[in-house]
Amino acid sequence: MAAEEKVTVHDSEDARIIHEMRCDKRVLALAPSKNGILYTGGEDRGITAWDLTSGKVSSRIEGAHSTRVKGIVVFDDRNDGSESSTLVASASSDGIIRIWDVRMIGSEKPTPLAEANTKARLTCLAGTSLKWQSPIVQHWFGY
Secondary structure, eight states: OEETTEEEEEOTTTOOEEEEEEOSSOEEEEEEOTTSEEEEEETTSOEEEEETTTTEEEEEETTSSSSOEEEEEEEBOOSSOOSOOOEEEEEETTSEEEEEEGGGTTSSSOOOSEEEEOSSOOOOOOOOBOOOOOHHHHHHHOO
């Protein structure tokens, strides 16, 4: 659950708080992955990856957008049923949707794999999986 500058993770059985994670600015979007990472975005214009085991930041994309991040989607990008989710999409009030390979987050300034300018003021983002497979994606990512 996100409220202002705080994200809380609750136990699904008894609703007790497992982790309480503080952010510098207000959180406006979050998306869990299958491999225990929670992605958040908001007023700080970045994307933060939180390790749900420790409750600590595992990685971060600073300045992912020029304005606040309003939506995040973790794509179920594998066809083999594995728990790995390597593609994350983000939408911002700047009208831009970007797709990121989270394996590149550790680099100096990660570059999005793809970008689309909707020329609209985006307020959310939804998605589930990647069904379309291009030869380029198959070559570079092995699926």
